[in-house]
Amino acid sequence: MRSDDATPQTSSSKEQGTNAPPERTKTATQGGSSTQLTGNQRMERRGPQGGANTEGETQESTALPAGTKAPDFTLHTTPDQEVSLSDFRGKRVVLVFYPADWSPVCGDELAVYNEVLPELRKHNAEVVGISVDGVWCHIAYAKYNKLHMPLLSDFEPKGEVARSYGVYRKKDGVSERALFLIDEQGTIRWSYVSPIGVNPGADGVFDALEELDSQKAPQKGAAA
């Protein structure tokens, strides 16, 4: 289902700190056509935020860009289980920051990643979701949506990991809807910040993975 249509207005305004015009598409890639919207779209955004890809547009985002060493972290995924970024060394990691469990847009976003786990694994990539929700909330959410990826709880100190990646929305107390592709050596190779109400889909991740595949041998972490 199309979550962006389904989100109740209230939950959106809760997540949304500003009243920028509604927008459904991916800001960083949106060329000049940001006006046609409407009706049941009611997406909102807070202005250009280019993530760190090289597509051009204004880069107001503070998200860590490609070439940066990915800050390590250790977070709970269940009450008695922790996951560290360094556990994935030797694999690629798609780090999916999202504002909150249960928000319909997130639901769809993670559902999309959930569906393509086999294809992502062909690129040696694992998906990890991160939000400020607590572990019990994550457990219920993952179970309800049959998610097969770890959901990490950036809960105490709240949003610390999101902050270290430059994607914390202090005013709202949640993270941005942001994607980071981290390579086998722990270097960020691609990042993207979506308007918070917009499910970014997975095409950008796949494109970035293929790009990595194609330049595998040369220049690891070169852009730093």
Added chain:
Amino acid sequence: MRVRRQGTLVKDVGPGDHVQGRADAPVTLLEYGDYQCPYCGAAHPIVKALQRYLGDNLRFAFRHFPLATIHEYAEGAAEAAEAAGAQGKFWQMHDTLFENQPALDFESLVGYAEELGLDVERFATELENQVYAPRVREDFISGIRSGVNGTPTFFINGVRHEGSFDFETMLEAIQARMQGIAA
């Protein structure tokens, strides 16, 4: 790092697709849909109305985008449409599924196959063996690579439709495309 714009259709509508309408129609409307998705169900009569209104000017194509982990019956329904398609009745099954969204379990699917006069034994066997799962997956992945992030997602001549999918908005977008071509 990336050059391609996100949200661009990576696979043109071609011979492998299920299409309605003339191959030389000026506009092709492509839907990525899920038979269990209520929004797709709502879009279904709108697409029909557009087809009636635009006649030969519109070609319609449908690709599967079942979010199977949240829609329990979506995958089976998509495969049922393909199984019916293998017997020449894709669109009849397509309509039946959208018109009967609350009942998409296996028994119901077999019932629909019977109503449509299909070879029910073949249909049921193919469903059980998931013969058309790879085909459905192919559609799904082409959607993923085209930035489809939910359903329904429409493309008009390969360009993603960003507006809502009510009749007027869709018609306007399609007509704008037709004028663009005529100009």
